[in-house]
Amino acid sequence: MALSRAPLSRRSFLLSSPKPPPFFSFFRYSPPLQLLPNCKIYNSASLHTEESMAPPLQFEAPSRKKFNWKPLCLYHTQGKCTKMDDPTHIERFNHSCSLKLERNGLGLKNFRAQKFDYFLVLDLEGKVEILEFPVLLFDAKTMNVVDLFHRFVRPTKMSEQRINEYIEGKYGKIGIDGVWHDTAIAFDDVIQQFEAWLAKHHLWRKEKGGLLKEAAFVTCGNWDLKTKVPQQCIVARMKLPPYFMEWINLKDIYLNFYKRRAPGMISMMRELQIPLLGSHHVGIDDTRNIARVMQHMLTDGALFQLTARRTSGFIFLFRRHSDQLIKGIDIFKTDRG
Numbered sequence: 001m002a003l004s005r006a007p008l009s010r011r012s013f014l015l016s017s018p019k020p021p022p023f024f025s026f027f028r029y030s031p032p033l034q035l036l037p038n039c040k041i042y043n044s045a046s047l048h049t050e051e052s053m054a055p056p057l058q059f060e061a062p063s064r065k066k067f068n069w070k071p072l073c074l075y076h077t078q079g080k081c082t083k084m085d086d087p088t089h090i091e092r093f094n095h096s097c098s099l100k101l102e103r104n105g106l107g108l109k110n111f112r113a114q115k116f117d118y119f120l121v122l123d124l125e126g127k128v129e130i131l132e133f134p135v136l137l138f139d140a141k142t143m144n145v146v147d148l149f150h151r152f153v154r155p156t157k158m159s160e161q162r163i164n165e166y167i168e169g170k171y172g173k174i175g176i177d178g179v180w181h182d183t184a185i186a187f188d189d190v191i192q193q194f195e196a197w198l199a200k201h202h203l204w205r206k207e208k209g210g211l212l213k214e215a216a217f218v219t220c221g222n223w224d225l226k227t228k229v230p231q232q233c234i235v236a237r238m239k240l241p242p243y244f245m246e247w248i249n250l251k252d253i254y255l256n257f258y259k260r261r262a263p264g265m266i267s268m269m270r271e272l273q274i275p276l277l278g279s280h281h282v283g284i285d286d287t288r289n290i291a292r293v294m295q296h297m298l299t300d301g302a303l304f305q306l307t308a309r310r311t312s313g314f315i316f317l318f319r320r321h322s323d324q325l326i327k328g329i330d331i332f333k334t335d336r337g
């Protein structure tokens with residue numbers, strides 16, 4: 001399989017040249033294996049604990065033609081592709097953020113008007129420090145992705161050797177460690193660029209108090225905004241931006257709507273019979289799969305509303321282990337980690 005060839009090609013390259021040429025990694029970002037019959041997640045060693053014990057996925061193999069699927073150009077997602085005039089490159093890599101609605105035939109009779117115009121689908125990668133910061137701008141009416149913000153993030157508290165080992169372990173096997181090294185920037189620079197992107201879309205203005213306008217973050221779990229972003233802000237010695245103070249936890253909406261618990265994105269996709277596309281635990285691919293789960297839930301009639309808010313303590317607007325979205329609020333004293 002293409003995946004098994006990737007480390008070999010990398011080794012032979014490393015022996016022949018000390019510095020990767022631009023776009024080298026394009027040719028190692030192999031089509032992920034999830035498109036194969038009886039697909040398994042190829043990078044099982046990096047699965048989150050909650051899903052690492054799950055049985056192998058048995059998704060029906062989707063045809064590439066049906067989904068018109070090809071891997072995203074990870075330079076383009078970061079505004080850094082210089083091969084837009086190369087037909088071979090354009091043929092091989094996806095340069096569009098759009099996500100086809102896969103349930104067109106079902107009609108939209110269950111669709112409910114949402115309280116937000118846009119959702120910002122966020123799925124961070126990196127356990128020690130954030131390595132990838134992908135956000136999809138999802139239109140709540142059209143259920144399509146209208147833009148994306150994607151940056152690879154360079155840790156600031158690790159030695160170069162540790163970073164190299166970390167990236168090799170995380171992204172090496174799927175051949176995107178090269179693009180990571182080519183493009184990763186520090187977290188505070190990422191946030192500065194993210195704010196400019198939010199402002200461009202009229203979703204946020206610093207002088208208006210720093211809260212989002214007509215938009216809300218959607219994450220799969222509370223970890224991204226409850227734990228990881230605040231931790232990274234401490235590492236970067238920056239104040240936690242106000243727009244990270246509240247969010248929608250997709251798992252809570254899923255439980256509230258379907259009356260079933262879902263430990264993670266994979267289990268939701270399995271239950272909803274949505275084939276996994278792209279590479280699990282590549283953040284930008286995970287955000288796209290989360291958005292596909294959202295499309296499915298919206299066409300089923302789910303209402304996406306805030307589930308968590310950070311104040312002086314911490315507030316969950318959703319009562320866990322219950323199937324009711326509560327009218328009041330529960331305050332759980334938690335640490336900020």
Ligand SMILES: [Zn+2]
Nearest residue numbers: 073076081083
């Ligand atoms: Zn490109």
